[in-house]
Amino acid sequence: MDTIILSVIVVGITGMVLGAFIAVAAKKFAVELDPRIDEVAGMLPGANCGGCGFAGCSDLAKNIVEGKAPAGRCPVCAAETVEKIAAYLGQAAEKKEKMVAVVLCSGTLSNSKMAAGYNGVLDCRSANLLNGGGKACRFGCIGFGTCARTCKFGAIEVIDGLAVVHPELCVGCGQCAEICPRKMIKLVPAAAPVHVYCNSLEKPVLRRKKCAGACISCRKCVKAEPEKMSSQGFMVRVNYSNAPDASIVEKAQCPAKCLLTPEEHLKAVRDGIKKNEGAA
Amino acid sequence: MNSTQKVVKFRGGVHPREGKELTASRELRIAPLLEKYIVPIRQSIGAPPTLCVKKGDAVKKGQRIAEPGGFVSVPLHSPTSGTVGDVVEIIGVTGAAEQAVEIIADGQDEWGAGLDPIPNWENTDRELLKKRILDAGIVGMGGAAFPTHVKLSPPPEKNIDTLIINGAECEPYLTADHRLMLDRGEAALIGASIAAKILKVDRVFVGIEENKPDAIQKMTELASKYKINVVPLRVRYPQGAEKQLIYALTGRKVVEGGLPMDVGCVVMNVGTAAAVHNAVVLGEPLIERITTVTGSPVADPANFLFRIGTPIRKALELCGGVTTPPAKVIMGGPMMGFAQSNIEVPITKNSSGVLLMAPEEVEQFMGNPCIRCGRCVAACPMNLxxxxxxxxxxxxxxxxxxxxxVMDCMECGICAYVCPAKRPLVQHFRRAKAEILAKRRKK
Amino acid sequence: MSEENNTVKLPEPGSLIVSSSPHLHENSSISKIMLQVLLCLLPAVLAAVWFFGLPALKVMVYCVAFCMLLEYLWCRLMKQKSTLCDFSAAVTGLILALNLPSHSQWWLCAVGSFVAIIIAKQVFGGLGQNPFNPAAVGRVALLIGFTGPMTTQWVAPTPGAFVGAFDAVTTATPLTLAKAGAFQATTSATPLSVAKNCAENVDPFAALQTADSYWNYFIGNMGGSLGETSALAILIGAIGLLAFRLIRWEIPVAVLGTMAIFTWIVHTTSPSTTPGPLFHLLTGGAMIGAFFMATDMVTSPLTRRGCVIFGAGIGIITCVIRIWGGFPEGMSFAIVIMNALVPLIDRFCFKRPFGWTHASGGAK
Structure with missing residues (x-):
């Protein structure tokens, strides 16, 4: 019985002493933190994607509160959230357009001609140092999915050796565009309904030899909407500062099936596999 | 005067199958003139040269077609007489796109008014000799393609006392340096003497691996005329790597990030030495080199004297083509060479070999996990x-x-050679080095 | 070849493989290494069957089968590429079997295999990722969880009588005898067990240390786990291991050397505490541990110096457990403990790259 009482006393006293010590320490060594930082961090998405350029969401919150970064720095936040943060800090929210990433390439394995068999690390950045993987086209997607592994939001899927961004999942943080060794993932306004899915700078004859999905630079789309499309050299792009609406697909009748909405592109990529399986 | 030079063993290394018997005893062949050469504009480390001719210009053999783009840069010369064609984009040796200029031969193969021979080089000013080496466009022909005139211009505070001529040729299959020493050994030794004069050094070594006894004998006989020591080296890859070679011959260790000149040494390939001789004594710029075309699928492997800009396709045609379809075409040796995706890639100043491998000889890299067997650690010459x-x-x-x-890795390939899990280790380290360098540049 | 140049056969475009250098590889692979290990284990397997008869064979078949089955099931469940063909599971199973008593029940084998393959290996990420030797972990788990079947149910060897082993005479291993002090060698405990419980006598181990008994220990004619008994068979296998370059000689030399020195010191200062060094080297798991378990590539250090430290650590821990610890045998404990230290040893023994000096700021 004595033993039990003794142990209870010893443990009790130890606990009290340590508790008092912690209480004193907490008072004495307390770090003054701006409470607004926690509040702002709570409003940010919390994915720590790094798209803002700071070390995670709480770091961005600290910088926003300290005025070193604008409230709209987070590329992921919806406009309402930005407004909320700005209102909380008493700042005026600036309007920003929602951006999404897009892989402007139709070079699926079914479409691509292979220049060589690639045997090595299945990572685009490694492959880029070694003949750029196996595909013959040197401008298109390598297809080993480094961007898909980088994406914190699971918005990129590699289908048939081609990375495809799902715009509904993409938040536009831009990490994929950063990591892509060919720098061929573009951040475009989410409002743009169509894209030209080819990134090649080569002569159309040469690029068609390497990829059955390549743009042939016929410029039908440019003729259909001269203001809303742009062409530089052999490369045709949507003019993203004045994007055409989806009706241009009907109007242009792209012979190479390169001018597509993201949904049609995704479907075309998926169908490519089926066609391939059917042939095999 | 076979020297009693004590050879130190470097750590690690391996001894892969040699494959040198395919070409070592074959006589050197001189490649006939082609109709068209594709000369890559950038053939050396450093600034790319700028083209000084345009399409349609008539050029003579040995005429300058590009001017150096800086100090660490060399001019480029036309491999034959003819007209300048298009500037085209080709896939280079490393697999990256690069610019090349076409030279359409007129079949005359006429020398232009270029460099005057300096037969009396012993009494010529050192700066003049150095200028000549620059004018001849000489770069390191062993692999790295570092401009030779830069190598021969060490800063005055570096006290250079040793010139090492690298005849180790430790890469399996390659015999280009071996043939060069047998057929043009004297030229290499004169070239070495010129380099020694420029550097003002007395101690000159020619290091040759012991698996080339005929070359050692030949060079030793010839070297007695010059103040040059021929030193037989242990047969062990990577004996010809700069740091290992210096250590083996002098016992000095080059510090990480340092250059051979930090320990008083300059290392030069035998081929480069021979090119120095040609440039100075004969007045010929560097427009041709000896390259081994070999491998089991090649019908008739041999060493050739190729003009710079000869596509691999033509080289293979000269060898009678292939007997079986090869799985790999490699520019360089099997340990450090680059696998090519097409056979239009031209031979450049640093192409020591074209190696073909049959499908059954090619082992694929796998993504297997490391089983920590430690064979790479035991074999890595850099202790990584x-x-x-x-x-x-x-x-x-x-x-x-x-x-x-990881920056100490010299990509010799030994780790991946011994790896039982067939991990693509060199590719990993290349990636890491590229990423780290990119990050350093950003800072 | 044809006379015309344009009919010369050249490589087809698109048929070539690009890969990073090097393009030559040594003729080796993981499965080849594992098969070579299995080959080197063959003498120990044969010795086990010779001394303990068919039950021994049954234990080995159980363990190998369970290990390979569990590996297969895990890969199926985790939707990974099957790693069955690298034979690493077979090696683990066989080494585990050689660490079990000859009359082990099937469930003992199953539990051991489960711990070895699933808990010690696959949950850490499979081959190459496991910090601990799977077979050693399996044995340790059984030793702690099922101390009875693992330490008392020894069967006396019946050399050559394959069927005779069915009416088994129970016995003790020399180590058990050394530990227990019960040196009626006729009822055969493991030699080490006898060595343990007899501190009062002047030389309580006399019966364990005759020339005859040493010969029996050497060829394996004593009670014990399947593969532990025959030093001769292990040594034959070890020659193979060294010849195939599968192990670094530093580890077994360090393990056995340290054990010999340590026990020699203890034995000379106090002969009643433990038998002499030769006894310790020839009995228990010293041989199989030193040559086949401590040398496991995945769980041993990478550098030579590291191997020496690692081996010495195993030797000391083994002897401490044998002489003063609660279990008669400490080899597998020692291996698992030292496995945990391998990352530290690797870090400590890392030599700076060629060319680095202290002056050049190499120490990081």
Whole structure:
């Protein structure tokens, strides 16, 4: 019985002493933190994607509160959230357009001609140092999915050796565009309904030899909407500062099936596999 | 005067199958003139030269077609007489796109008014000789393609006392340097003497691996005329690597990030030495080199004297083509060479060999996990802890890899050679080095 | 070849493989290494069957089968590429079997295999990722969880009588005898067990240390786990291991050397505490541990110096457990403990790259 009482006393006293010590320490060594930082961090998405350029969401919150970064720095936040943060800090929210990433390439394995068999690390950045993987086209997607592994939001899927961004999942943080060794993932306004899915700078004859999905630079789309499309050299792009609406697909009748909405592109990529399986 | 030079053993290394018997005893063949040469504009480390001719210009053999783009840069010369064609984009040796200029031969192969021979080089000013080496466009022909005139211009505070002529040729299959020493040994030794004069050094070594006894004998006989020591070296890859070679011959260690000149040495390939001789004594710029075309699928492997800009396709045609379809075409040796995706790639100043491998000889890299057998650690000549490093690179922890000395890796390929899991280790380390360099540049 | 140049056969475009250098590889692979290990284990397997008869064979078949089955099931469940063909599971199973008593029940084998393959290996990420030797972990788990079947149910060897082993005479291993002090060698405990419980006598181990008994220990004619008994068979296998370059000689030399020195010191200062060094080297798991378990590539250090430290650590821990610890045998404990230290040893023994000096700031 004595033993039990003794142990209870010893443990009790130890606990009290340590508790008092912690209480004193907490008072004495307390770090003054701006409470607004926690509040702002709570409003940010919390994915720590790094798209803002700071070390995670709480770091961005600290910088926003300290005025070193604008409230709209987070590329992921919806406009309402930005407004909320700005209102909380008493700042005026600036309007920003929602951006999404897009892989402007139709070079699926079914479409691509292979220049060589690639045997090595299945990572685009490694492959880029070694003949750029196996595909013959040197401008298109390598297809080993480094961007898909980088994406914190699971918005990129590699289908048939081609990375495809799902715009509904993409938040536009831009990490994929950063990591892509060919720098061929573009951040475009989410409002743009169509894209030209080819990134090649080569002569159309040469690029068609390497990829059955390549743009042939016929410029039908440019003729259909001269203001809303742009062409530089052999490369045709949507003019993203004045994007055409989806009706241009009907109007242009792209012979190479390169001018597509993201949904049609995704479907075309998926169908490519089926066609391939059917042939095999 | 076979020297009693004590040869130190470097750590690690391997002895792969040699494959040199395919070409070592074959006589050197001189490649006939082609109709068209494709000359890559950038053929050396440093600034790319700028083209000084345009399409349609008539050029003579040995005429300058590009001017150096800086101090660490060399001019480029026309391999034959004819007209300048298009500037085209080709896939280069490393697999990256690069610019090349076409030279359409007129079949005359006429020398232009270029460099005057300096037969009396012993009494010529050192700066003039150096200028001549620059004018002749000479770069290191062993592999790195470092401009030779830069190598021969060490800063005055570096006290250079040793010139090492690298005839080790430790890469399996290649015999270009071996043939060069047998057929043009004297030229190499004169070239070495010229380089020694420029550097003002007395101590000149020619290091040759012991698996070339005929070359050692020939060179030793010839060297007695010059003040040059021929030293037989242990047969062990990578005996011909600069740092290992210096260590083996002088016992000096080149510090990480340092150059051979930091320990008073200059290393030069035998082929480069012979080119120095041609430039000075004969007044010929560097427009041709000896290249081994070999491998089991090649019908008639041999060493050739090729003009710079000869596509691999033509080289293979001269060898009678292939007997079986090869799985790999490699520019360079099997340990450090680059696999090519097409056979239009031209031979450049540093192409020591074209190696074809049959499908059954090619072992594929696998993504197998490391089983920590430690064979790479035992064999790595740089003492790197490869299992840890490779895991760090796979996890993309490049900072950590940098702290663990990944930048010391010289990509000799020994780790991947011994790896039973067939891990693509060299590719990992190349990636890590590229990422780290890119990050350093950003800073 | 044809006379015309344009009919010369050249490589087809698109048929070539690009890969990073090097393009030559040594003729080795993981499965080849594992098969070589299995080959080197063959003498120990044969010795086990010779001394303990068919039950021994049954234990080995159980363990190998369970290990390979569990590996297969895990890969199926985790939707990974099957790693069955690298034979590493077979090696683990066989080494585990050689660490079990000859009359082990099937469930003992199953539990051991489960711990070895699933807990010690696969949950850490499979081959190459496991910090601990799977077979050693399996044995340790059984030793702690099922101390009875693992330490008392020894069967006396019946050399050559394959069927005779069915009416088994129970016995003790020399180590058990050394530990227990019960040196009626006729009822055969493991030699080490006898060595343990007999501190009062002047030389309580006399019966364990005759020339005859040493010969029996050497060829394996004593009670014990399947593969532990025959030093001769292990040594034959070890020659193979060294010849195939599968192990670094530093580890077994360090393990056995340290054990010999340590026990020699203890034995000379106090002969009643423990038998002499030769006894310790020839009995228990010293041989199989030193040559086949401590040398496991995945769980041993990478550098030579590291191997020496690692081996010495195993030797000391083993002897401490044998002489003063609660179990008659400490080899597998020692291996698992030292496995945990391998990353530290690797870090400590890392030599700076060629060319680095202290002056050049190499120490990081």
């Amino acid at each position: 802890l490869i299992p840890q490093l490779s895991v760090m690179v796979e996890a993309e922890k490049f900072d950590m890899a940098e702290h663990n000395y």
